Amino acid sequence: MTVTEDADGFIELDRVEKVFDVRKKTGFLKRERRQVRAVDSISFRVARGEMVGYIGPNGAGKSTTIKMLTGILTPSGGRLRVAGIDPSRERTRLAHRIGVVFGQRTTLWWDLPLIDSYRLMHRMYRIPDARYRANLDRCVELLQLADLLDVPVRQLSLGQRMRGDIAAALLHDPEVLYLDEPTIGLDVISKARVREFLRDLNAERGTTVLLTTHDLQDIEQLCSRVMVIDHGRLMYDGPLAGLHEAGESERTLVVDLDRELPPIDAPAPARVVRVEGPRQWLAFPAAQSAAPLVARIAAEYPLVDLSVREPDIEAVIARMYEERAIT
Amino acid sequence: MGDIGHVGQTGRVADGLRAYRLIVAMWIKSTMAYRASFVMTTVGNFAATALDFVAILLMFSRVDALGGYTLPEIAFLYGLSGVAFGLADLAIGSMDRLGRRVRDGTLDTLLVRPVPVLAQVAADRFGLRRLGRVAQGALVLGYALATLDIDWTPQKVLLMPVMLLSGAAIFCAVFVAGAAFQFVAQDASEVQNAFTYGGTTLLQYPPTVFGKELVRGVTFVLPLAFVNWLPASYILGRPYPLDLPQWVAFTPPLVAVACCALAGLAWRAGLKTYRSTGS
Numbered sequence: 001m002t003v004t005e006d007a008d009g010f011i012e013l014d015r016v017e018k019v020f021d022v023r024k025k026t027g028f029l030k031r032e033r034r035q036v037r038a039v040d041s042i043s044f045r046v047a048r049g050e051m052v053g054y055i056g057p058n059g060a061g062k063s064t065t066i067k068m069l070t071g072i073l074t075p076s077g078g079r080l081r082v083a084g085i086d087p088s089r090e091r092t093r094l095a096h097r098i099g100v101v102f103g104q105r106t107t108l109w110w111d112l113p114l115i116d117s118y119r120l121m122h123r124m125y126r127i128p129d130a131r132y133r134a135n136l137d138r139c140v141e142l143l144q145l146a147d148l149l150d151v152p153v154r155q156l157s158l159g160q161r162m163r164g165d166i167a168a169a170l171l172h173d174p175e176v177l178y179l180d181e182p183t184i185g186l187d188v189i190s191k192a193r194v195r196e197f198l199r200d201l202n203a204e205r206g207t208t209v210l211l212t213t214h215d216l217q218d219i220e221q222l223c224s225r226v227m228v229i230d231h232g233r234l235m236y237d238g239p240l241a242g243l244h245e246a247g248e249s250e251r252t253l254v255v256d257l258d259r260e261l262p263p264i265d266a267p268a269p270a271r272v273v274r275v276e277g278p279r280q281w282l283a284f285p286a287a288q289s290a291a292p293l294v295a296r297i298a299a300e301y302p303l304v305d306l307s308v309r310e311p312d313i314e315a316v317i318a319r320m321y322e323e324r325a326i327t
Numbered sequence: 328m329g330d331i332g333h334v335g336q337t338g339r340v341a342d343g344l345r346a347y348r349l350i351v352a353m354w355i356k357s358t359m360a361y362r363a364s365f366v367m368t369t370v371g372n373f374a375a376t377a378l379d380f381v382a383i384l385l386m387f388s389r390v391d392a393l394g395g396y397t398l399p400e401i402a403f404l405y406g407l408s409g410v411a412f413g414l415a416d417l418a419i420g421s422m423d424r425l426g427r428r429v430r431d432g433t434l435d436t437l438l439v440r441p442v443p444v445l446a447q448v449a450a451d452r453f454g455l456r457r458l459g460r461v462a463q464g465a466l467v468l469g470y471a472l473a474t475l476d477i478d479w480t481p482q483k484v485l486l487m488p489v490m491l492l493s494g495a496a497i498f499c500a501v502f503v504a505g506a507a508f509q510f511v512a513q514d515a516s517e518v519q520n521a522f523t524y525g526g527t528t529l530l531q532y533p534p535t536v537f538g539k540e541l542v543r544g545v546t547f548v549l550p551l552a553f554v555n556w557l558p559a560s561y562i563l564g565r566p567y568p569l570d571l572p573q574w575v576a577f578t579p580p581l582v583a584v585a586c587c588a589l590a591g592l593a594w595r596a597g598l599k600t601y602r603s604t605g606s
């Protein structure tokens with residue numbers, strides 16, 4: 001992967017590495033030292049205003065990358081810039097320009113009303129009063145926090161708290177927002193609300209968003225670009241549709257017929273993978289439209305209901321590997 | 328750490344103190360959300376430390392002197408050590424939780440804030456209930472001052488607040504250094520407690536009851552002797568441990584500054600290790 005010259009490179013990584021020394025106990029006092037490459041020569045650029053999904057299995061190096069981008073960890077090698085700043089050298093200066101939401105670790109004050117956490121941000125980030133008020137009003141309106149401001153954080157639901165955390169990360173007008181699993185554990189309505197808010201934020205304010213997720217729908221609904229990392233290496237960087245192609249992943253069409261019938265005679269490459277009474281499952285390439293297939297089934301079979309299921313990220317990535325192993 | 332440059336060192340200290348105050352205010356507010364619990368834990372803190380002194384009182388019901396020191400003299404040492412440690416414990420006593428923050432990953436949430444990490448960790452879980460310990464130490468110190476027949480001079484009067492503040496600073500340095508060590512060994516909070524809580528207990532007794540080697544250690548290696556033993560010996564007109572010269576009684580501020588500087592360096596080294604290893 002080569003880095004092309006790009007004047008808009010807002011986040012720039014050039015052969016960034018992170019090597020950990022892992023010491024393992026092998027005996028009572030004996031220890032074995034082993035080096036682990038958590039991030040292995042990764043290069044990419046993200047332009048201002050992009051919304052990028054950063055995905056990969058657990059332990060792939062996602063959070064290590066995010067920690068280097070936020071200045072928490074110092075890279076072992078390579079060059080890294082966010083908004084022209086070297087994160088590890090100027091961590092506190094960078095902090096004013098980035099927002100971070102850790103999905104499972106709230107930064108809100110547990111025993112205090114939500115608004116108190118925001119007041120602390122106001123003062124800690126030295127946000128000018130007018131700007132703080134404007135940003136808070138906007139977040140409160142769009143994230144529907146008005147009724148929650150005076151409620152102690154410990155009494156908020158998971159979805160409410162996530163919305164609260166996102167608002168806390170945005171009060172100082174960050175140019176880039178890192179979200180680590182922003183929809184994990186949320187119900188459908190909360191997920192939709194969070195996604196809608198992030199879309200608006202990106203569209204209206206041009207905030208660059210980088211999010212890690214296990215939920216392919218997050219990526220589908222939010223990100224024009226997706227990066228896949230595994231074993232510390234960048235496996236894929238491009239649009240989501242291309243990922244399906246690269247992984248030859250398949251979507252599933254679930255068809256309910258009005259009675260039990262032999263397997264549907266579908267045009268290749270679509271094929272029936274399972275039959276259970278009047279319900280049949282058909283697999284077809286994810287990059288293909290479902291419309292012609294649906295049209296054909298609807299014309300030839302007594303169709304009652306249908307739904308399309310998206311492949312999940314793990315399956316897509318697993319397939320990508322199988323491909324690589326073969327070729 | 329390299330975060331310097333645009334603000335400068337004094338700016339960072341000012342930033343740190345400001346952040347410390349902001350976070351402490353939040354913890355006090357949090358505590359006040361459970362007012363009854365606050366009152367109870369403060370009283371509990373006071374009572375627990377008070378029992379500590381009761382043990383000494385019981386000892387004196389059997390003997391008239393301990394290591395050549397009378398009860399009011401021991402109360403003097405006890406009170407000085409208690410107040411100095413109590414102030415340090417009140418200010419940054421929760422720093423021993425750092426190892427836990429490293430383990431559960433919540434330290435990372437502090438590293439993305441635009442203020443020094445040390446200030447945030449120092450203010451973490453600030454507990455006003457620890458005033459109970461300070462109050463108990465002050466009470467014992469008051470008793471000592473009321474019963475002792477000290478030949479007060481201006482130097483001795485001046486030495487009192489200087490000694491207490493320097494002592495608090497020395498204990499703060501021990502807390503910070505101990506926390507810095509936890510970057511390397513995350514379950515070392517017990518080791519830290521041995522030096523902090525253990526140190527203050529040690530200083531409650533006169534240096535004459537301990538072996539020379541131990542006294543040397545807490546004078547030259549971990550300079551806890553400067554918290555109360557040396558300056559108190561001057562005020563009480565007692566011979567110094569280790570036959571040190573008279574003027575060392577006035578060195579606690581210098582020792583405190585040196586300790587804080589070393590602890591600061593240790594902290595930087597610890598944080599640097601964390602940021603390169605992430606664990």
